[in-house]
Amino acid sequence: MGMSDTALFMGQLLRRPHQIVALAPSAPGLCAEMTRELDPARGPVLELGAGTGNITQAILASGIAPEACHSIEMNPEFCDRLRARFPGLNLHQMSAGECGALPLRNVQAVISGLPLLSMPIGLQRAILGGALRLLAPGGEFVQFTYGPKPPLARAVREELGLTWRESAKIWWNMPPARVYRFARTQSCRMDARTHRG
Ligand SMILES: C[S@@+](CC[C@H](N)C(=O)[O-])C[C@H]1O[C@@H](n2cnc3c(N)ncnc32)[C@H](O)[C@@H]1O
Secondary structure, three states, X not given: OOOOHHHHHHHHHHHOHHHHOOOOOOOHHHHHXXXXXXXXXXXXXXXXXXXXXXXXXXXXXXXXXXXHEXXXXXXXXXXXXHHHHOOOOEEEEOOHHHHHHOOOOOEEEEEEOOOHHHOOHHHHHHHHHHHHHHEEEEEEXXXXXXXXXXXXXXXXXXXXXXXXXXXXXXXXXXOOEEEEEEEEOHHHHHXXXXXXX
């Protein structure tokens, strides 16, 4: 019999604690909140840090077709598990810092299970900058956190002109968590267009 997702997660947590930074895979209530606003009619979804696939499962359960779901995971053991669990998924075994290089456009939402706040600020900047390049206008970067503050360095939020919405606390998760939805303000989107043009 194969190893359970929880056993695989715990084993990798012991080997690579700084990459995982969570006590257990996300619980169903948190996965549901992360994916609540997805719409199969609105284009592809990009997932960052898929782990053993609990949030991936919720993305697919929301009606997103496997071919419209792109998941990035850098841990090779987790990638083996994801390939076995979701045969049609577009799995990219790479660092989320390179996500801007993916050949994707008009992504409706980026769903991130990354330990973003514990990453160096340069990596946070690369991840958000890449994600914003792929997002459709009005698209959101969805990120959970266990802590009391927005899960993205203030400097990066300010540089990119991000605003956010915050969910109620999800108690049935270990530890309890909150979901943040970051988006670019309209004026910053216009600035970005001006600079590009
Ligand atoms: C907190 S776990 C979340 C796993 C899963 N999404 C969940 O919610 O149960 C963080 C995941 O991000 C992955 N990760 C960490 N840094 C990464 C990076 N730079 N690029 C891609 N994946 C990364 C880890 O390997 C791990 O699978």
